[in-house]
Amino acid sequence: MEWWGILSVIFGALLALMGLGVPVAFAFLVVNLGGVLFLMGGGGAFNQLTLSIYSGVSSFTLAPIPLFILMGEVLWHSRLGQQALDALDKCLGRLPGRLSILTIGAGTVFSSLSGSTMANTAMLGTLLFPDLERRKYHRTLSMGPIMAGGGLAMMIPPSALAVILAAIAQISVAKVLIAAIIPGTMLALFYVSYVVLRALIQPSAAPTYDVEQATWSEAGRAVIQHLLPLGFIIFLVTGLIVLGVATPTESAALGALGSFLLAALYRRLSFKLIRSAIVGSLRITTMMFAIMAMATGFSQILAYSGATRGLLDALLQADVSPILLVIGMQIVVLILGCFMEQIAIMLITLPIFMPVIIYLGFDPIWFGILMLINIEMAMMTPPFGLLLFVMKGIAPADVTMAEIYRAVRPFVVCNLLVMAILILWPDIVTVPHEFLTSR
Numbered sequence: 001m002e003w004w005g006i007l008s009v010i011f012g013a014l015l016a017l018m019g020l021g022v023p024v025a026f027a028f029l030v031v032n033l034g035g036v037l038f039l040m041g042g043g044g045a046f047n048q049l050t051l052s053i054y055s056g057v058s059s060f061t062l063a064p065i066p067l068f069i070l071m072g073e074v075l076w077h078s079r080l081g082q083q084a085l086d087a088l089d090k091c092l093g094r095l096p097g098r099l100s101i102l103t104i105g106a107g108t109v110f111s112s113l114s115g116s117t118m119a120n121t122a123m124l125g126t127l128l129f130p131d132l133e134r135r136k137y138h139r140t141l142s143m144g145p146i147m148a149g150g151g152l153a154m155m156i157p158p159s160a161l162a163v164i165l166a167a168i169a170q171i172s173v174a175k176v177l178i179a180a181i182i183p184g185t186m187l188a189l190f191y192v193s194y195v196v197l198r199a200l201i202q203p204s205a206a207p208t209y210d211v212e213q214a215t216w217s218e219a220g221r222a223v224i225q226h227l228l229p230l231g232f233i234i235f236l237v238t239g240l241i242v243l244g245v246a247t248p249t250e251s252a253a254l255g256a257l258g259s260f261l262l263a264a265l266y267r268r269l270s271f272k273l274i275r276s277a278i279v280g281s282l283r284i285t286t287m288m289f290a291i292m293a294m295a296t297g298f299s300q301i302l303a304y305s306g307a308t309r310g311l312l313d314a315l316l317q318a319d320v321s322p323i324l325l326v327i328g329m330q331i332v333v334l335i336l337g338c339f340m341e342q343i344a345i346m347l348i349t350l351p352i353f354m355p356v357i358i359y360l361g362f363d364p365i366w367f368g369i370l371m372l373i374n375i376e377m378a379m380m381t382p383p384f385g386l387l388l389f390v391m392k393g394i395a396p397a398d399v400t401m402a403e404i405y406r407a408v409r410p411f412v413v414c415n416l417l418v419m420a421i422l423i424l425w426p427d428i429v430t431v432p433h434e435f436l437t438s439r
Contacts, residue, residue, distance in 0.1 A: 003310025010035065010302065014384070028294030035301035052300040057293045064252035066285045071233070071252070072110065072123045073277040073284075074259040078268035084109060084230055087222035097199030097206035100141045101192050103128050107149020108156060108188045109230070117161075117379060118390050121150025122284050125394040133396075138205035140407045141195060143395065147380045147387045147404075148191050148411035154376040155184030161342060162372055163248045168350045171364050174244065176372075179365050179429050183373060183422060190414040198410075229265075233258045299345075322360045323423070326367070329353050330374050330419065337378020338385060345375060366429045370419060377415035380408045 010031060017027040036049050075084075084106075095101055103124060110120055124146045132142035154161050162180055166173040199206040237255035240246040246254065263269040303309070320328065329349070336345050350371075357367045380387045382405040391404050422428055 003305070003307045006039075006305045007302070007307040007310075010305070010307070014298075025290040025294045028298050032294065032297040032301055035298075035305070039301065039305050049297050049300065053293045053297045057289045063249045066281055067249070067252035067256045068237075069284050070277060070281040071237075071256045071259045072120075073280040074256070074263055074273070075230075075233075076123065076127065077273045077276045077280070078259075078263035078266065080226070080230070080259075080262060080266060080268065083226040087226040095196065096203075096208075097141060097195040099128070099132055099135055099137060100145045100195040100199075100206060103132070103142075103145040104149045104188055104191045104195065107145070107152050108185075109227075110153070117151050117153045117376065118284075118386060120153040121147055121387050121390045122394055124150050125391060129395065136207050138202075139399070139403050140410065141198060141206050143391055143399070143404055143407040144409075144411050145191065145195065147391055147408050148187075148414070150390070151376040151380055151387060152184055152188060154372055154379075155180045155187060159372070161346075161375070162368075165346055165350070165368055165371060168346050169354050169364060169368055171368060175365050176368055177238075179369050180372060182428055183369055183418060186418050186421070186428075187373070187376075187415065190418055191411060194410055194414055229262060233262065322362070325360070326357070326362065326370075326423070329356075330370060333371060333374045334378050334381065337375055338381050338383065342375045342379060342386075345378070346371070363426065363430050366422070366426045369429045370422060373415055373419050373422075377412055377419075381412055382408070 013034065014027055014031050017030055022030070032049060032053075033046075036046055040048070074080075106128065107120060107124055110123060125143075129142060129146060153159060159177070159180065162176050163173050166176045195206070233255055236258045237251045240251045240254065260269060263273065333345060333349060336349070353367070353371075354364060357364055379385045382388065383401075385408075388401070388404050388408065392399065392401060395404070
């Protein structure tokens, strides 16, 4: 069977299982077992699949994820995260769609405290979705900002995936982290712009509610008391990486330790808090790793079948201009991201793409940033973006996957617009990392 036929069968089987209501991880598992049986002949191939799944979740590069989740859980259970949200809330005044904007703002802040998009999305959903529902926000302006804000963790340092991308592509980790700051901020601004425009055009989608107007002094005091202390955590998890003092795992451990110290300074640290934070971290980490483990096995089946290689070869053999080839590469990444785990996408595509990019004379850091934005977008692109399933896992039972798909579409368009801007004006990415080199 041709590669496109195999891809269609695997993709169709997964879609059918999920349409029947099979949980995400188990749907992947069934397709993985079927792939091993029919494509690899069963037998010892099952052992190979087991080892692939085990290696997918036991990789040392994933070690920062539970530590970042623990850090976020401590900040939440100590109410330091809630106080930071309240401080942001005081700065928003009576902006249209203010609660959705608060969600995106919180996602931007927490992205500096969490290197995991799935952890960030789960945290935002737990914190803000009940209030968005209570205020009768349209689900496009409730679930959409949660997934988009959560996805910013892939761009705003410290991004574990940015570090992984740099390692696979053999480019500077510090340059990638620095170069990602401006594009990440641009994404947040585009998200906020969409929310404001939507709230102005359709006020019923973001109903207004009475807010106590804070004075400038009250807002400033709240920022100093509740936002600036988080700068200490941001320095531990971002500044030390950029300065080259700590690895991502070390900075994640320091960030988790810093969150405990901050909770102690605010006299919030207790045995109950520690227990709740650990239990919450285990619950979220288990959910994330179960999906990642099955997705890793799924990507192994696709790689063995030749479907992913066939898709890449079809692109690379096309007779097109260099910039169109770059765009074509991004289309392939977007397609793969709909049904593959992000680290697997990097492992499959970067070894092929990066030599081509360097040969064509493009800046590899610029291309790496495009890849990060694209993979973030792919993670919230229907039908199999992982953030969609994280949202489904934390949403009430009456929320359907169709509603989640509709909620995320405008924010996918925002990502496409930012990518187009960076392709047209690559200096937005290249100038910051060139400045770092010239120091």
